Amino acid sequence: MKLLVTFSRKGGHEPVIARTVKETGVLINVERAHIDSHAGEVLIDVPAESAETVCRSMVGAGANVKVLEDAVVRDENECIDCGACISVCPQDVFFLDENWHLQLHVERCVLCGKCVVACPHNALSILE
Amino acid sequence: MQKSIGLINERIRDGNARVVSAEEMPDIVQELGEEGALEEVDVVTTGTFGAMCSSGAFFNFGHADPPIRMERIWLNDVEAYAGIASVDAYLGAASDSDTQGMEYGGAHVLEDLVAGSPVELRALSRGTDCYPRKTITTELYLEDMNHAIMCNPRNAFQRYAAATNTSERTLHTYMGTLLPHGGNISFSGAGSLSPLANDPHLRVIGSGVPIFLCGARGMVVGEGTQSSPGSGFGNLMTTGDLKEMSHDFLRAATFTGYGATLYVGVGIPLPVVDIGVVRSTAVRDEDISTPIVDYGVPRRDRPTVRTVTYQDLKSGFIEIGGEEIRTSSLSSFRKARDVAGELKRWIESGQMLLSMPTRTLDATRTVHPIRETAQAPRVKEIMEKNVVSIAEDEEIRTAAKNLLRGETNHLPVLNGEGKLVGIVTTYDISKAVVRPDSGPRVRDIMTRKVIKTSPDEPVDIAARKLEQHNISALPVVDDADRLLGMLTAIDLGKLFGGRWRR
Structure with missing residues (x-):
């Protein structure tokens, strides 16, 4: 399942993805990432059954998560x-x-x- | 045994002709043998559907009142050639719009007309006694034109060289998007279904032969411009009535970073008159080879990476240097099949009779590059030969001094053997002053990945490097990376003032 993770970097450089992998043990595939000095947007792919766990962990780290159903x-x-x-x-x-x-x-x-x-x-x- | 064209046409008229597509023919020949196939098959239909930039149409708009001698003509802001009498124009498919650039071109005007949309005609004139009017703007549908005759100088190449790109950046070419580091291969052409691939010796394809052109009943005019059948790259000049064409077989396209082009559907029915035609139409994809050329080299004679067959290209992957590289077709094989299929229906239903060429084409003809009376300028002719450089183990302070002494912003860095290993700019020095902990030596702060040029490189290519990398100087080195000079934006200015001025 594709998840679009967005986060602000104003409050510091929290390693959102690394923390989530460590916390949940779910292997995350980063498909696309765009991070600048203010904010980050990362598109990740996770197994459907782990999506909820990953979401919860990332939201806990201060990120916004949206299930991405769009495609070309x-x-x-x-x-x-x-x-x-x-x-x-x-x-x-x-x-x-x-x-x-x-x-x-x-x-x-x-x-x-x-x-x-x-x-x-x-x-x-x-x-x- | 031979079969006359008269007999084949008689069978078509009677509805008894056996018509097969060029895809079916190889198996028939294998099954029945050459003599058997000659007896069995009367017509082989071919087809291709791909980008053919060298296409366009002649128009006659009719006279206005008061009349105008149109000297410059635009159709939907795409300029057409108007140097052919008073109310006529030739619109080339690759011509770009004055207002929309390459997103809309002559090809798009042709597609809009065929799809039934109106286009705006705008024309200017200086005014004459017989044609007093100076401007006209009007909206025209295809049916409003007296004549709209497609005439394509160069269509249906026998085969096309495939393309890859070993350079470090993505290229946008007429062969589509080419990923860096040989990341993909693109190709064009229908392989064994292509008209000329089924008659490489031009025995039954020639002037006056009836064809399928974008859904209309067209004709081969003769040899196409730049046709080189002697080297396996023959092509044809074709014509047909735009008013009879179908949007299914005529599509405008834009290659990003390159420009507008027209996708044209061409099919030629080949009369099976003798064993020679049986043999040439038995061709399969694996019999047609073509080079994969490296577009990363921006020169006319690009190196060939590998020679492959259309079977390889259509398989989706090509192996190069132990890696499987994905292929993309730019032409549509599905549409090429539709063309050959449509042509087959025309002939089976007696709507098209065949004829032998009224004039045969020379199958040994080859083409050559342009004769250049002046060689394009080379880097060595304008580069600065007095260059201040620095050794990599010098102190940063010395580099700053040298930059001042040379009155330059770029300092090439050399190693102990005198080879170029980096470059230092005033920007690098400033950075080093602000962040002194990077190290005391030139090698600690230099840029190691240097964009460079060679003395014999054409200036146009070096200038493009400056532009693409947004830099203002290129070190000039020999084959052993020894520094020979520098080429800066200032040197390029010499081209406009001195002996190269035209």
């Missing part, structure tokens, strides 16, 4: 099934099926946006 959206009227997106995606979201139609594993998407830039047909978008 494909406009089927614009997509021509070329596959330009396939090799630029770090998460293996896209593949061509046996009939050369483009298919998506949307649950793998971490909203990095690389495919949006790579799509020649403006068929991919991320709603954030």
Whole structure:
């Protein structure tokens, strides 16, 4: 399950993720992170059954946690099934099926946006 | 045995022709043998659907009242070529919009027209006795034009070189997004379904041959510009009526950082007149090889990383240096199949008859690079050769002195053997003054990852390095990393004042 963790760094540099891993013993996969001097936003992937435990620990450390259900959206009227997106995606979201139609594993998407830039047909978008 | 085109057309008219796609043909030849396939199959349909920048259309808008001799013409702010009589224009697919840049181009205008949307025509003239009017702005639908004739100078390449990028940054090219460090491979073309891949010796494809062009019944004009069938990179000039085209087979696109382009669907039906055609249409993806070229090298002659087949490319992964690299196609194989399938239906239902070329094309033709009467300037011609440098074990204070003495902001750092190992700028010195605990020596504060150039590198490429890395000087080194000079933004100014001025 994908969780979007946001936290302020104004009150100090609390190691939110490391603390949660240590506290809960859940292995956290960091898919995407953006941290500057004021705030941090980290997209993590955790096993669905541990999501609640992880959430509770992170909220305890002062972070906000949101379950992320969004993923890249494909406009089927614009997509021509070329596959330009396939090799630029770090998460293996896209593949061509046996009939050369483009298919998506949307649950793998971490909203990095690389495919949006790579799509020649403006068929991919991320709603954030 | 031979089969005449007359007999094939008679079978098409009677609805008895056996039409197969180029994907089906290899198995048929394997099963029936060459003679058997020649007897059995009358027509092989091919298809491709991909980015073909060298496309566009001629328009005749009709005369206005009072009349105008249109000298500059824009369609939805995309400029069209107007140097062809008074109310005519040629709109190239790769032309960018004056107002929206590369997000909207000639290709998008063509797509909008074919999709039934109106476009704004804007034209200027100096005014003449016979054409007094100076400006016109009007809204036009495709059906309002007298003529809208697609004429594409260069379509349906036999194959395309695939692309990768070993440089350290992401490249945005006409071969799509190329990840750094050879992170992906992109390719184009339908492989064994491509028209010219099924007739590489140009025996049945030539001038006047009927084709499928973006859903319309089109025609091969002849050899395409830059066609090089002698080196396996042949292409065709094609034409067809834009008014008959379908949005399903004509799509505008933009390659980020490159520009607008048109996705064109082209299919050619090949008459199976003899064993030669049977053999050439039995081609499979594994028979068509193409190089993977390194776009990380910004030169015309880019190094080939590996030669692969279309079967390899379509498999999704290519092995390079022990690593599995993912591939991406820029053209749509699903659409290429649709083109070949549609063409097959046309012929089976008697809507298209075939013909042999009215003029055959030269299959041995090759092309060469441009003749340059002046070589593009090289770094060694404008670099500063008197360079103040410093040894890595000197004190920071000495570096500061040298910077002052050289009246420069950049100090190349050399090791004991005289090789370039770093660079120190006035910024690095200032930092060292503020944070003295970093260490007393030049090596403690220098930047070790130096962006550099070589004496024979074209200045344009060196200038792009300065721009991309947001820096103002490049050390010039030889093959052994020995310092030869510096190239600064100031040196680039020499190009505009001196002997290179044009």
